[in-house]
Amino acid sequence: MATLVSAWTAAGRRLDVAGVDSPVIEARLLLEAAAGVSRSQIIADPHRTLEDDQAATLEAYLARREAREPISHILGVKGFWKIMLRVTADVLTPRPDTETILDAVLPDFAEDQRFSVLDLGVGSGAILLAILAERPRAIGLGIDVSEEALAVARENAANLGLAARASLLRGDWTAGLGDESFDLVVANPPYIPTAEISDLAPEVRDHEPRVALDGGADGLEAVRALAPQILRVLRGGGRFAVEIGIGQRAAVESLFEAAGAGDLRTIEDLAGRERVVTGAKKPLGQSAASA
Numbered sequence: 001m002a003t004l005v006s007a008w009t010a011a012g013r014r015l016d017v018a019g020v021d022s023p024v025i026e027a028r029l030l031l032e033a034a035a036g037v038s039r040s041q042i043i044a045d046p047h048r049t050l051e052d053d054q055a056a057t058l059e060a061y062l063a064r065r066e067a068r069e070p071i072s073h074i075l076g077v078k079g080f081w082k083i084m085l086r087v088t089a090d091v092l093t094p095r096p097d098t099e100t101i102l103d104a105v106l107p108d109f110a111e112d113q114r115f116s117v118l119d120l121g122v123g124s125g126a127i128l129l130a131i132l133a134e135r136p137r138a139i140g141l142g143i144d145v146s147e148e149a150l151a152v153a154r155e156n157a158a159n160l161g162l163a164a165r166a167s168l169l170r171g172d173w174t175a176g177l178g179d180e181s182f183d184l185v186v187a188n189p190p191y192i193p194t195a196e197i198s199d200l201a202p203e204v205r206d207h208e209p210r211v212a213l214d215g216g217a218d219g220l221e222a223v224r225a226l227a228p229q230i231l232r233v234l235r236g237g238g239r240f241a242v243e244i245g246i247g248q249r250a251a252v253e254s255l256f257e258a259a260g261a262g263d264l265r266t267i268e269d270l271a272g273r274e275r276v277v278t279g280a281k282k283p284l285g286q287s288a289a290s291a
Contacts, residue, residue, distance in 0.1 A: 002055055005046035007031055011062055018066040026071050027062075033075050034058035068202035081130040085156050090148035092212040094126035097243075098188055100275040101127055102134070104241045104267050105184060109135055115183035116140065118233060120173055120226065123212065125153035125166070127186050132162050141182070143171045145211065174229040181235045189222035191215040191245040219245050223252055227259040234281040241278040249274045 002010070008024075008031050015023035032038060034057040035050055050058070064074050072078040072087040079085070080094035081102055087093055109115050114137045119128035122142030132140050144150050150168050157163040171177075192213045197205060204213070215221050223242065230240050240261070244252050249266045256264060261279040269275035 001049045003047045003049055004031065004035065004037065004042045007035075007050055007055070007058060008042065011058065014062055015065060018068070020065065020068075026065065029071060029075065030061040030065065031058060034061055068206065070203045070207050073207060078124075080126045081133075083126075083130055083133050083160055085124050085126055085129070086152060086159065087124055088148075088152055089207060090146060090209060091124040091152050092188070092208055094124060097269045097271075097273075097275055098127065099130075100267055100269045101186055101188070101241045101243060102130055104276050104278045105131065105186065105239060106134055108239050109138070109184070111135060112137060114138070118174075118182040118185045119143070120185065120187040120230070121145075121189055121212070121222075122153050122168065123149050123188070125156045125168070127188065128166060129153075129156055129160055129162055131184075131186070132165050133160060139165045140167070142166065142168045143173065144168075145170065145172060146209070149209075173226060174233050177233055181233055181238070183235055183238045185230045185234055185238070185240040186242070187226060187230070187240075188243040189215070189226055191219045191222065191243070191248060193217060193219040193245075215245070218251075219248060220251055220255070223248075223255055227252075227255040227261075231256070231259040231261060231281055236281055236283040239278065239280050241276050243275060244277055246273060249277065252277045 008027055011027035011031060012024045015027055020026055035054045061074050065071060070093055072093045073089055076086060077084055078087045078094050081099050085094060117131055117138055117140035119142040122128055122144045125142060128140045128142045132138055142153055147170055150170055153168050157166040190213050192215050194214055194217060197213055253264050256279055262282045264279040266274045267276045
């Protein structure tokens with residue numbers, strides 16, 4: 001019978017052959033979930049044998065991962081920033097790159113500050129809920145076109161004890177918000193050019209919701225719509241942060257500048273890629289010349 005260590009080793013080899021980027025780490029995560037053990041338990045008791053049902057579960061997990069189904073879909077959870085989120089095929093899997101938005105916006109708001117956040121294309125709730133978890137006096141609204149995604153976000157808000165401060169509504173970006181305004185607007189819009197989607201990793205291309213990926217011919221279709229809408233719902237002096245794709249910095253900054261934004265800058269992720277464009281709405285009465 002397989003032991004924890006032999007199952008881990010064999011699983012890692014299989015995932016390596018399948019082309020998984022981090023086969024050893026992912027093999028351990030799948031083993032932990034299948035056998036109901038922790039990493040420390042594997043290390044402390046490596047020769048513990050797997051029960052038949054545990055081995056069968058691990059086999060089923062490995063078959064799915066070999067088919068390049070994302071591990072987040074298999075396990076149903078994904079860590080983001082300092083929170084753990086439920087993840088399904090109805091939402092974009094939260095990625096470390098997107099945490100750059102948190103790096104960009106949290107320093108602008110003190111821990112005890114009251115402020116309002118709007119998350120456009122909220123998906124699993126990752127960005128909005130991570131902000132609310134860090135800033136206990138903030139309140140937020142998340143909007144998404146997908147009711148299935150909103151169901152996941154609502155579950156995550158409830159699991160994190162944030163449901164009382166997070167409203168989640170179905171909508172098309174800011175349509176229907178009327179004269180509501182916010183201190184902070186964040187978004188991770190679709191920004192992959194349509195022709196490039198077929199070149200993405202199978203985990204993304206075949207399993208992530210296309211509506212969350214496809215940014216049109218040049219990848220900027222969503223941002224063109226969003227820039228003026230974000231500036232419309234921002235309060236004077238309010239800030240925004242939007243994730244972008246490779247090579248999109250100049251175009252996205254120009255779109256926001258044309259919409260009336262100031263203090264524009266682009267922040268790199270941990271890999272040194274330009275990842276987030278951030279800026280502010282000029283206070284009422286401030287001219288472009290004085291910004």
